[in-house]
Amino acid sequence: MTSIVASTRGLTKRYGAFTAIDGIDFDLEEGRIYGLLGRNGAGKTTVMQLLTGQIFPDGGTLEVFGRPPAEHADVLRRLCFIAESQRYPEDFTPAHVFAAAPWFFERWDAAFAERLVADFRLPVKRRIKKLSRGQLSAVGVIVGLASRAPLTFFDEPYLGLDAVARHLFYDRLLEDYAEHPRTILLSTHLIDEVANLLEHVILIDQGRILLDRDAEDVRGSATSVAGPRAVVERFVAERPVIGRDDIGGLASVTVDGRLDRDERIRAAELGLELAPVSLQQLIIHLTGAETAGTPEKEVAA
């Protein structure tokens, strides 16, 4: 039996007339890596701010390590929140940040932080405001990893990090998580890159949860079927359709649910092309339909 480290019921957050988080229920289990996915403005950052006690809910309940997180030092001590645009005091250098970290994180591993500094080639004596965007993100990633907090939040942690640095982050995260299991909630736009790291996926859109499932159940849970429109339509007739594209007499339809071996053979016999739908494509289908092309501003970023 795994224990629940955080749980929400009917959690709601409003900004004036705008409901950022609209009565959501979810649980985070101990020792798992979660992906908090969704479009800009979906409410990802707001969820993290609520869970870390930085803002107060307007409705519902919220427990982290068994208590509401806000103003409970014993809870907050076990959390680490790496925000998308983390602010540091004027004149601070990365060296100052890492020196101060053990005051906030009792499991801080200075030797591990040093190794990460070398990995990311971070100039620790340079003032933070002189760092590049990627170097600033590296500071956050290092704090997030070396703090080894029992519940760690990474909110879009890698703005400006290049592909090499991002893969370094994934590798170090996996290695360290294997040795020091903890609960990690990672929000990101780069879904395909992190899909395999995640054990569980929570997808939010317009303040509501659209999907809360194990990543392995989501993988291959949708298939796109392409071919002559009439044949495709007949093949997918009984299935829930989550996406559709037409070109002339051809159609490509994305259906929810796995196809079994007989269905795959039948599709091949009908001359239909089957293609797997990646997590990222599935999320585009699930969240893109009504509001495509109108990205909103991130709420309370």
Add this chain to the structure above:
Amino acid sequence: MDESRPIFLQIAEQIENDIIDGTVAEDAAIPSTNELAAFHRINPATALKGVNRLVEQGVVAKRRGVGMFVVPGARERLVARRRAEFAADYLRPLIVEAAKLGIGVDELAGMLREERILS
């Protein structure tokens, strides 16, 4: 990793393949869950699920404190199972594609013989 199928199944299949082709001998250790996770850049829980599938099927077994080892006789059983699945997994798609191209059974058989001689 193939995006269309659960990764744990692919992990299990890869280890099976290594056992079938002799890369991992019977009685030898398979990689640890963390090694598999790091190598494939996947969640360790997913790697564990793949290994556990092989444990349930009696392909590998745990030796306390040492790791997972291939059970003697596992290779033979894996080969028998793969043979049983061969027709559905490989022959059927081949025949469907051949029929689409107007290649009859005799011509197909001829092509298979050619191919074998060539390779």
